[in-house]
Amino acid sequence: MGRITLHGVTKNFGDTEVIRPLDLEIEDGEFVVFVGPSGCGKSTLLRLIAGLEDVTAGRIEIDGVDATGVPPAKRGLAMVFQSYALYPHMSVRKNIAFPMRMAGLDKAEQNRRIESAAAALNLTDYLDRRPGQLSGGQRQRVAIGRAIVREPAAFLFDEPLSNLDAALRVGMRMEISELHTRLKTTMVYVTHDQVEAMTMADKIVVLQHGVIEQVGSPLDLYREPRNLFVAGFIGSPKMNLMTGEEAERRQAATMGIRPEHITASPTEGLWQGTVGVSEHLGSDTFFHVHLDGRADPVTVRAGGEVSLHHGDMIYLTPDESRIHRFDAQGMRLA
Numbered sequence: 001m002g003r004i005t006l007h008g009v010t011k012n013f014g015d016t017e018v019i020r021p022l023d024l025e026i027e028d029g030e031f032v033v034f035v036g037p038s039g040c041g042k043s044t045l046l047r048l049i050a051g052l053e054d055v056t057a058g059r060i061e062i063d064g065v066d067a068t069g070v071p072p073a074k075r076g077l078a079m080v081f082q083s084y085a086l087y088p089h090m091s092v093r094k095n096i097a098f099p100m101r102m103a104g105l106d107k108a109e110q111n112r113r114i115e116s117a118a119a120a121l122n123l124t125d126y127l128d129r130r131p132g133q134l135s136g137g138q139r140q141r142v143a144i145g146r147a148i149v150r151e152p153a154a155f156l157f158d159e160p161l162s163n164l165d166a167a168l169r170v171g172m173r174m175e176i177s178e179l180h181t182r183l184k185t186t187m188v189y190v191t192h193d194q195v196e197a198m199t200m201a202d203k204i205v206v207l208q209h210g211v212i213e214q215v216g217s218p219l220d221l222y223r224e225p226r227n228l229f230v231a232g233f234i235g236s237p238k239m240n241l242m243t244g245e246e247a248e249r250r251q252a253a254t255m256g257i258r259p260e261h262i263t264a265s266p267t268e269g270l271w272q273g274t275v276g277v278s279e280h281l282g283s284d285t286f287f288h289v290h291l292d293g294r295a296d297p298v299t300v301r302a303g304g305e306v307s308l309h310h311g312d313m314i315y316l317t318p319d320e321s322r323i324h325r326f327d328a329q330g331m332r333l334a
Contacts (some may be wrong), residue, residue: 002154002186009058035197036207078147113149154186228330252325259301260324269315
């Protein structure tokens with residue numbers, strides 16, 4: 001079991017309120033991602049759940065039991081950090097076994113768990129190697145294996161992929177998602193990368209300045225962002241946001257339209273503009289269009305084979321059914 005509940009949890013560092021009073025429910029077996037910009041409080045919130053930081057006020061429950069004052073080692077949680085924190089002089093087998101030896105498990109049980117974790121993480125052939133003989137992705141898998149053998153109620157990941165290059169990040173992202181599918185254990189994952197959040201999460205928690213802006217599935221947040229912050233943060237490239245006449249004619253203070261919901265034509269459309277920078281990504285092309293009378297360019301997504309050049313005249317038409325409207329306070333309008 002790995003149900004985690006936060007009731008009015010607050011964290012202050014001196015006079016600075018880092019986490020404002022918040023409530024959150026993480027269901028057993030969920031993959032929940034905390035996402036937000038640097039300094040939003042996501043890592044602090046994870047450390048509060050782990051017990052590595054003391055709450056200033058509020059209560060944390062794990063499987064219905066108050067764990068607010070319980071030491072980290074007794075919460076039944078396993079944490080995977082940004083740094084691998086492996087012992088360089090130990091083999092992979094001994095690194096994975098370390099928490100079990102500290103807990104006093106017998107050798108037979110240790111070996112059973114090591115073999116099981118190694119099989120799940122494709123590390124069986126590397127058990128006798130040392131960390132220095134492994135790639136970055138393999139070392140991160142060893143760190144995850146060390147957490148798996150503890151058989152925790154939940155795994156807590158603090159930006160575990162940030163030290164990896166782009167290709168390894170994609171691969172490890174899929175491996176962690178596959179691992180969650182196999183283990184069916186609660187996972188709470190912190191990242192500043194909204195692509196990681198969108199591709200991995202059952203539920204996303206968007207944070208800003210220690211406040212939860214929105215909680216929901218990736219598609220919920222994509223389709224119905226609660227406010228301008230979520231609208232601008234979720235989605236890659238981010239949503240185009242417009243004020244002025246275009247918003248007013250739709251009875252809003254700000255209107256938003258995603259790049260993939262705009263049609264481009266060389267001959268006709270609602271908005272006329274000039275093509276600026278284009279980004280060719282193979283399957284997709286993102287191009288930035290400078291509209292007359294608008295300072296910021298509009299980003300448009302098109303097929304990878306589109307032929308557009310800097311300075312070309314172009315017409316854009318937004319899909320009216322996909323336009324998002326926000327009031328003067330930045331909140332979503334129905």
